[in-house]
Amino acid sequence: MDSKDKKQLSETDICDLFITPAIKNAGWDAIRQIRREVTLTPGPIVVRGNVSSRNKKKKKFADYVLYWEPGVPVAVVEAKDNNHTVSHGLQQGLGYAEILQVPSAFSSNGDAFAAHNKAPAPNEDIETEFALDAFLPPDQLWQRYKHYRGIADQNEKLVIQPYYEDSNSKQPRYYQVEAINRTIEAVANQQKRVLLVMATGTGKTYTTFQIIWRLWKAKQVKRVLFLADRNILVDQTLVNDFKPFGSVMTKIKNRKLDPSYEIYLGLYQAITGTGEEDKIFKNVSPDFFDMIVIDECHRGSAADDSAWREILDYFKDAIQLGLTATPKETKYVSSTDYFGKPVYTYSLKQGIEDGFLAPYKVIRIDIDKDVDGWTPPPGMTDDLGNSIENRTYTRADMDRILVLNQRTKLVAKRVMKYLLATDPYAKTIIFCEDIDHAERMRVAIVNAAGQLAIDNPKYVMRITGDSVEGKAELDNFIDPESTFPVIATTSELLTTGVDAKTCKLIVLDKTISSMTSFKQIIGRGTRIDEEFGKFFFTIMDFKKATALFRDPDFDGEPVVIYQPKEDDNPVPPDPEPEDEPEGGEIEEPTGTYKIRVSGVPVKILAERVEYLGPDGTLITESYRDFSRKQIQSEFASLDEFLQRWHSTKKKQVIIELLEEHGIVLDNLAAEVGKDYGDFDLIAHIAYDQPPLTRKERANNVKKRNYFTQYGDQARAVLNALLDKYADEGIASLENAKILKLKPFSDIGTPVEIINQVFGGKAQYETAIQELEHELFSNQSR
Known part of the structure; x- marks a missing residue:
């Protein structure tokens, strides 16, 4: 083809006519090994006000991903049209190679290939160019991949064991593929203790299923025990992600361990206890299980003297995989001390940045008695006639030591005001200090909700460890198809593991000092559910708990400060909530005697709304400010915008371009005025031009x-x-x-x-x- 004609071709034409044939001619299988236009990340969701939109400008997709076997990517190829140089797309391709953790990145404009090799041999160039007909064959790139990932030849069969797939199978996301492959590679290298750190909502259980499936099918393991400490975690796993195991899988019930199955799911409380006769795991030999998976392993298995640890020590020769969103690192407990450094980490920040997790906005609310404190007048008594200690009570005392009934009512009214202004049926969790506080909050919400609570008595439910009625409604609360309950008041029960995909509002009226607890609570809102319109969630904070967002540890690597216990009996930290031996649910604190005072007026002093900024930190920014920055990033000046607007035949092209940045002009119109057209909205917001109505x-x-x-x-x-x-x-x-x-x-x-x-x-x-x-x-x- 004439070079002049070639420059008229689109990027897609260059791929179809030159790049794809060159890759296929090198021996790559078009069906099994070559995938075109692979979406790696959908782009982050931007939230301003009560609206959200996806920033498609930050979407990442590779023109080609090359696989040795399905599920094992080894290289990426970035394509450009012939008006670009051969290596023009190489930097972009390297970014995708970094995401996929593969050593080979290529770029082509249809004339030749440019290549980057992250694992060069001695005296070999890192970057090279070669002819179109000289693309590297699969064997060569596979050997390079094995060298880069440290995969020995004898481990190759296990590493390429196929994933589970059927007609309904979802394609694993890039980070799930990496987590699965890193774990399989660790097992192949004889690593017995493996830690996976994946943020809540990123599919830890699905990832675990694929790991077990591949090891089980490869006959690397025969019997596997999946351990959790909540019934709901086991039940969700059984009927959802682990369902393909079918008849070889069982849930351990009635304190019996039937040896005729291969995949076991159970509560650790069901297989161990304080008495020797309760330790039913000892009814089988120490080599019975080949693999133990510990869900939410930060909760118990990290502690030397925990009941989990006794089980792990008994099956010490089994592969032990720990899963957590929040590895625990304190003076007394360490996840990494036991499991070792994580083989893979996928953080909340990364998940939001990629667009797989829901971002959040924070409404910080200061109540006068929390900020200024409350000192009872001399001789004042509480509602029971008891004298009140004459001191100043502060935020830390509220609902733990001191109960101001008007404060509870104020919080409930503010929550309902928000819901009525946005969506009165948005799933909401209110975290309270203890069960007593959760019950009082339930009553206050009922009264604040008015007709909504009259129309359906289950509009708000207290879901706590001691409430049979509340726990019975937990499945309905987390079911997107079930409208009621809408609001759950709780203290500990809903902090971990509850898969409430459509939870849109998290209310913090609870003192939270533990970073682990805070991360787990925030994790209740991080799932995206596009089918039900859940793209972001709101955190309403009455107790300054969200100050923890500003802590460097919030989304950083855990720093190991664990110290083995000495004989000097150091004073231990406040205990974690204890577990019921039979029920498998958290027993929540009920609190001690509290001073209850009615009639003390309270009011909101201040409110501040903060949003996630581009760097992952919380910022105070209006939708208008955000839009201005995004428009100016596309059109640096008013003249540039006017030139593009007038020269573009279809103005819808510009509107769609701004939507890729996360700007919805209807949202701007709601702020500026609905009578203004798109042109005036853009010119006014970005360049301070006086607007004209349509x-x-x-x-x-x-x-x-x-x-x-x-x-x-x-x-x-x-x-x-x-x-x-x-x-x-x-x-x-x-x-x-x-x-x-x-x-x-x-x-x-x-x-x-x-x-x-x-x-x-x-x-x-x-x-x-x-x-x-x-x-x-x-x-x-």
Whole structure:
């Protein structure tokens, strides 16, 4: 092909005609080994106000990913059209190679290939170029991958063991693939203790299923024990992600361990206890299980003297895989001391940045008695007539030592005010100090909800460890299909493991000092559920708990400060909530005697709304400020914007471009005014131009006798189009289907109007472009 003709081809044409044939000719299988346009990340969701949109500009997708076997990527290829140089896409490809943790990245414009090798041999160049017909064969890139990942030849069979797939299987995300492969590689290298750290909502259980499936199918393990400390965690796993194991899987019940199965799921409380006769795990030999998986391993297995540890020590020769979103590192407990450094970490920050996890906005609320403190007048008694200690009570005392009934009511009213202004049926969890506080909050919400609570008594439920009725509603609360309960008040029960995908509001009226607990609580909102319109969640904080977001440890690597216990009996930290030996649920603190005082007035002193900024930190920024920055990143000046606007035939192209940045112009109109069109919204917000309404712009055109160049029927059509623009906006001008509507239908059919009134499609489109030019020329009022 002539080089001049080649430069007229699109990037897709270059791929189809040159790059794909070159890769296939090198021996790559088009069906099994080559994938085109692979989405790696969908792009982060941006939240401002009560609306959200996805920033598609930050979406990441590779033009090609090459696989040795399905699920084992080894290289990426970035394509460009022939107006770019051969190596132009190499930096971009390297970014994708970093995401996939593969050593080979290539770039091509259809003339040749540029290559980057992260695992070069001695005296071998890192970057090279070679002819189109010299692309590297699969064997060569596989050997490079094995060297880069440290995979020995004898371990190759295990590492490429296929994933579970059926017609309904979802494709694992890139980080799940990496977590699975890193774990399999660790096992292949005889590593017995393995730690995976994955943020809540990223699919730890699905990832675990694929790990077990591959090891089980490869006959590396035969019997596997999946251990959790909550019934709901076991039950969710059994019926969802682990379902393909079918008849070889069982849940350990009735304190019996039936040896006829291969995959066992159980509560550790069900297989151990304080008495020797309760330790049913000892009914089988220490080599019975080949693999133990410990879900939420930060909760118990990290402690030397925990009941979990006794089980792990008994099956000490088994592969032991710990899963957690929050590895625990304290003076007394260490996840990494036991399991070792994580083989893979996928953080909340990364998940939000990639767009797989829901971002959050924070509403910080200060109540006067929390901030200023409350000192009882001399001689004042509580509601029971008992004297009150004469001291100043602060935020830390509220609902733990001191109960101000008006404060509880204020919190409930503020929560309901938010829900009524957004979505009164948005799933909400209110975290309280203890069970007593959770019950009082339930009552206060009932009263604040009014008719909503009357219409359905399950609008709000207390879901705590001691409430049979509340726990019975837990499945309904987490079921997106079930409207009720809408609001759950709790203290400990819902902090971990509860898969409440559609939870949109988390209320913190609880003192939280533990970073582990805080991360787990925040994790209740991080799942995205597009089917049910859940793209972000809100945190309403009454106790300054979200100050922990500013702690460097919030999303950083855990620092190991664990110290083995000495004989000097150091004072231990506050105990974790204890576990019920039979029920497998958290027993929540009920609190001690509290001072209860009615009639003390309370009020909100201040509120501040903060959003996630581009760097992952919380910022106070309006939707208007965010939009200004994004528009200016695309059009640096007003002149540049005007030039692009006037030269673009279809203005919808510019609107869609801004939507990729996360800007929805309807949202801007809600702030600035719904009578303004897209042009004026952009110019006003980004460049401080005085805006004109759509109606003002249409009237200005009518005043200028612009239509005298057209015949009567054409003038009637253009006048009607101006009226449509004044009512509906720019989209009405650019969609010919509008000609089917009145008053256009009184003039003729769309075909008749275009061909007979304007003389053809080209002339009609020219008339529309000239009309738009008149609308948006810089005319004063």
